[in-house]
Amino acid sequence: MGRWEPDARGRLEMAALELYAEHGYDQTTVAAIAERAGLSERTFFRHFSDKREVLFSRGTVLEDLLTASVADAPAEATPYDVVAAALEATATLLEGRREIAPRRQAVIDAHPELRERELGKMTAWAAALTSALGERGVEPRLAGLVAQTGIAVFRVSFETWARGGATEDLAEILRDSFAELRNATVTSSP
């Protein structure tokens, strides 16, 4: 175990996002990220498997939060409310990343393979939500529908928030979006 580096992970992340913005994602090396953060490459690899994972490493933490929220929801909550609440908890946690979100999003938007990775992450979240609902006894098709829809609402909200311009919190945008979709559904033909 190396010596303790206060917030090495956060420093590496900031350094990486700065370099991706300054020189481009493709041109940035792990060595350059470590140098900018004032840390060693060894320390980098203790936290991230490669420069791509700097952008995606929080995905698993958030996925665990999602499934834990679904498991902990009150027994009487409807599947739709359970999913909305789980995504709102995730949104609240993400709010601390408002400053870096637009920078991260710009890098992802510019690279098809990063967009695919982001999409794959969302698919994994939808699958995790579907099985967590299944464990609450929700019938598979309804679980899939509600989970996929929740993720669709989350994506639209997240992009509004992460592409900048919005002043509201992600959780607020998400609540508004769920309400907007509910409205769009209710006024549709039965």
Add this chain to the structure above:
Amino acid sequence: MGRWEPDARGRLEMAALELYAEHGYDQTTVAAIAERAGLSERTFFRHFSDKREVLFSRGTVLEDLLTASVADAPAEATPYDVVAAALEATATLLEGRREIAPRRQAVIDAHPELRERELGKMTAWAAALTSALGERGVEPRLAGLVAQTGIAVFRVSFETWARGGATEDLAEILRDSFAELRNATVTSSP
């Protein structure tokens, strides 16, 4: 221009799916597909750019159908109804492919890179629906929400249908799924 080959495209598609099932997708060559179909490799490449595109080439036709349906929908239809109707038109067209759908789905399910390609196609459909709604004057966020949700409902329905076991038409499964989601939304907390 070579001599006319009756339904060369369909024959190549059937041959490819048979070979993917028999020997695996990775082991199948374009030469083997052409041979099984009784056609030349040259004919293959007149229809498909590579063996992967045999699985995905209808995607663009369906995307065009989606956007055309949105453009042609009655002015008074709500965005949600417009999207549901466009997806139902697509579902109806896909019904003719019920026989080969499970075979195609099995190949895709078994290959992460094909699953990504399928996911990318769905994302392209969602983007196309979003802009088609935008052209009808639907506000961007609502357009994104309704389009992404529609695609989520379509995916769940399509997988139910394509993985076999379901006896209903895809269009019926889709209508049921939209109704189920509507129900799940309406009974949620406001």
